[in-house]
Amino acid sequence: MSNNGLPEEVEELRIRTRAFIRSVIMEAEPAPGHHLTRAKLVELQVAAKAAGVFAPQVSKEFGGQGVPIQYWSSIFQEIGYSPIGPSVLNCQAPDEGNMHMLSLIGTPAQKETFLRPLANGDVRSCFAMTEPHPGAGSDPDALTTKITRTEGGWLINGEKRFISGAKVADFSIVMARNDAHEDSPAGATMLLVSMKAPGIRLGYDIHTIDRAIEGGHSHVHFEDCFVADDGILGEVGKGFRYAQVRLAPARLTHCMRWLGLARRSLDIALDRIERREMFGSKMKDLGLAQELIAQSVIDIETSDAIINKTATMLHTDSKAGAALSSIAKVHCSESIFKVVDRAIQLCGGDGVSDELPLASYLSEVRPFRIYDGSNETHKWAISKRASKRRAADVEAGEKYLADAEHLS
Template structure:
């Protein structure tokens, strides 16, 4: 399909596709066949190859070691990295690192960028985004946030209980959402505070067991439950302005939701490719399976809906360049999450026993795609925002942010 992406977007996407096909996917296949996790030294080697091809960290400016691509030019490449279980990681475009890099570059101070962003981009350190809380804390309704940070002189005293903190097991620092003004509405009295992992009072309780996770790399960042008990950090560790945490998080989420959509559509595309190849070779009841009309029609429906999802994401991206595009992003995210789940489910069904086996990546994709209808805003939360807009029963400014627990939970790096 021709989506009329810019020449830059097409050129970069083509180079990323070649890198995936020539280097990344073959290494992924080997890991699936041997069931031996890929050592981090090999991941770092992939980073070096990505740098040589001018593909490394496409979302970060050249000043800090990235490619400095505009969002629209970068977006098609995320579909290509989504075709591999380690695709985004190979380009250092994996969540939550990608989102945290964007946040620090967007609103961080010069000192914060030098101390934390530059080594984060290069892979010298790792990070996590700590927003979601166990019940009855912040989740789909972010106003329920219980975490607090109280100012004591030149320090914040942070008390928080978080979970679904992606990459939290190995993080060198956390971006913690906490209420800093209890007298203000949470949307106006919440801040993002950078907390080093080695600060006194930070405890990683456990890795939360979850659906999915392919175990394809040596280092698993997991989805940690973390406690912050009377943790003291300098006020200078505030990311952006105090009280602007939700606004910053919403800026982070809009683009993040769309990059996730493209990664999942890439995953669905590869699943369909595998299924179509299987159907063309597998014979049953006198003909190959690709000649069975019922399967042909279901593949046609999947291709159509996947095309619609890609088109919707690109439209939302164009609107995001001009406004917050909250409704367009909500529609694209909800629709794509359901389409990719249905498509991968169909691909698995078409491949039968080979589909549920883990010699192929489809079973991993199937486990991981289910989470996408919950993370980055559950279907129901997005539908609520869309319905309120459709019925025009509130002003747009009053439509609640659709922040969702663990906005960083993702398919490509569930265990990085």
């Protein structure tokens, strides 16, 4: 183990990744609000492969670096230090979550057809869950997109929206409702669908304030879209269970990547207050500036701690890890936003201008309080779990601690 608790080979990869991000990737960053050209992305991905830092989360069998989930954070934070790092190193949402799910529940044939080219950066993917009102949004049970049985497969009908990367995706993982069928329960099912399949139609692109994910956040229409039986991911009727397999780690990796960008924001602020002088002193010696810096350091370190605890838990006890991922998601999304916002404040007018990248970072991290389950949905679940846990303890014989005449 190295001094920071990482196995030697993970620490070695972290150091190599850090050097690659800072020497190669940061030099190639486009101006705020712009994307890398496809040619430049490919060029950088070739360099990342040569440097042995590409797809750290993917198993070696599928061309990645094979880092176990409990150590992803240290590497993802280094990658997230640059807003283009995750795309170049192929650990960006939604591909990264799709790769993780395919590796866990894909059949050997699905892994060859979908995971291998995705892991290699040859194709892109999207994840289609959210629907227009009254369909699935915060409440997945409201899912309206349906699959019905047909000869040799299934027909999908429905409409999705906010589907990140749909415009550039080669395939989608689609969540759809199914009736009870033979020995499969009624519920939700995940399907692997080529974006070129007849019956898929891209609708209009929803313009949001973030830019990091190429391919926008489109509407996608399914009109009698045929998927053969071998396109079912996992088993029919178990989609909600699989969604947790995907969403818990996926929301945690968002925390990891965005925490990297929070660290970058803090460094920008620290560099600024080191040189900026006012009222007869350097900014770094003014108490109110120190308060902002200290709060940001505290937010970063507490986020780092809850991410590490959750990642370890996901490795050892996936149910407890999934519950903890709600807490991590709320804490990190709020803390990271505040760190970037404080950095903007410390940089004055430059902070809200294109002179510095901070304003664009704020636009990237703000939607994180909404996607991957809105913070209110998570807080609702966190509170319900806390009540359930306490009621079970009391039921098991623990003393009831709120005795008062009007409650007994």
